[in-house]
Amino acid sequence: RIKRSSHNNFCFFTPEMQSHSARRLQLSNALYFGLTRGEFLLHYQPQISLQDGHMVGVEALIRWQHPEFGAVAPSEFIPIAEDSGQILAIGEWVLRTAVTQMKAWLDAGMKPMVMSVNLSTVQFRHPDLLALVMQTLQMAGLPAQYLELELTEAMAMDNPTAAIALMNQLHEQGVRLSIDDFGTGYSSLSYLKKFKVSKLKIDQSFVRDIGDDKDDRAIVTAVINLASSLGMQTIAEGVETPGQLAFLRLQGCDEAQGYYFSKPLPVDQLEAFAKTMTAVP
Numbered sequence: 001r002i003k004r005s006s007h008n009n010f011c012f013f014t015p016e017m018q019s020h021s022a023r024r025l026q027l028s029n030a031l032y033f034g035l036t037r038g039e040f041l042l043h044y045q046p047q048i049s050l051q052d053g054h055m056v057g058v059e060a061l062i063r064w065q066h067p068e069f070g071a072v073a074p075s076e077f078i079p080i081a082e083d084s085g086q087i088l089a090i091g092e093w094v095l096r097t098a099v100t101q102m103k104a105w106l107d108a109g110m111k112p113m114v115m116s117v118n119l120s121t122v123q124f125r126h127p128d129l130l131a132l133v134m135q136t137l138q139m140a141g142l143p144a145q146y147l148e149l150e151l152t153e154a155m156a157m158d159n160p161t162a163a164i165a166l167m168n169q170l171h172e173q174g175v176r177l178s179i180d181d182f183g184t185g186y187s188s189l190s191y192l193k194k195f196k197v198s199k200l201k202i203d204q205s206f207v208r209d210i211g212d213d214k215d216d217r218a219i220v221t222a223v224i225n226l227a228s229s230l231g232m233q234t235i236a237e238g239v240e241t242p243g244q245l246a247f248l249r250l251q252g253c254d255e256a257q258g259y260y261f262s263k264p265l266p267v268d269q270l271e272a273f274a275k276t277m278t279a280v281p
């Protein structure tokens with residue numbers, strides 16, 4: 001895009017654009033070494049059942065600590081990794097690490113729960129995804145029912161026919177599926193009923209203002225009812241206050257996830273959290 005400067009001549013990059021693309025390039029190069037240098041790790045955020053208050057799952061969220069750039073947020077580096085194709089190797093590492101961790105937890109006697117893993121559009125479109133998922137589970141020795149893959153509406157709606165076929169195959173193998181950030185994309189209701197999805201994740205943007213925005217309350221209630229009529233469960237994302245929790249519980253939301261319970265935690269802290277959860281029923 002051409003930008004017109006104040007002197008009425010043209011330049012292709014403003015200094016701001018230049019530093020933005022320079023950072024992208026730097027990060028893209030750094031991503032290449034990130035995996036081999038062990039700069040990535042996963043944090044796990046508890047997912048709490050609103051029926052009994054127990055932890056019923058965790059969501060794996062990637063963290064990148066670069067020696068020079070420091071902590072880089074996934075919202076910044078995932079899109080770069082998607083553009084460069086590096087997301088395939090990173091996504092494979094995430095899947096393997098998460099699945100191996102859950103197997104280790106189960107072996108150590110942790111109460112059975114579900115491991116949720118975010119998928120990228122690029123992974124979802126890749127023809128080897130099903131094989132990769134099944135191979136990863138098999139190598140780790142984890143039964144498929146402990147794994148949930150998070151898709152977005154855009155991923156499912158991009159090519160609904162292909163998406164439905166893949167979802168059916170994953171479902172047949174026992175892998176659970178959920179739709180992340182539900183309500184922010186656009187999915188057609190006539191397709192939604194064909195998606196083999198067990199859970200809708202209500203986006204945090206609707207949860208945030210439950211207290212003082214009646215439209216958001218109406219949307220959250222509608223999503224919970226829609227899910228329930230389609231035989232799907234709901235989990236609310238970004239729950240931070242007791243008021244939000246009370247409303248969600250009243251509306252029949254199944255699960256919640258957010259800072260009110262816990263931020264995403266490194267392995268040892270998640271284990272400590274799990275112990276306190278079982279100590280206080």
Ligand code: C2E
Nearest residue numbers: 061062074075078094118119120238239240258259260264
């Ligand atoms: P997401 O999957 O929707 O994850 C939820 C985000 O909300 C996470 O941000 C989480 O740390 C944050 N969060 C959780 N509870 C609260 C809360 O109570 N309040 C607020 N304000 N935020 C909360 P995070 O970890 O920065 O991840 C951002 C996004 O990056 C994720 O959104 C997901 O789309 C993507 N992402 C993270 N890890 C992976 C991964 O391993 N693979 C892929 N493909 N994408 C990932």
Ligand code: MG
Nearest residue numbers: 059118150180
């Ligand atoms: Mg997610």
Ligand code: MG
Nearest residue numbers: 180181201237
């Ligand atoms: Mg989300």
Ligand code: MG
Nearest residue numbers: 118152180181
């Ligand atoms: Mg997301």
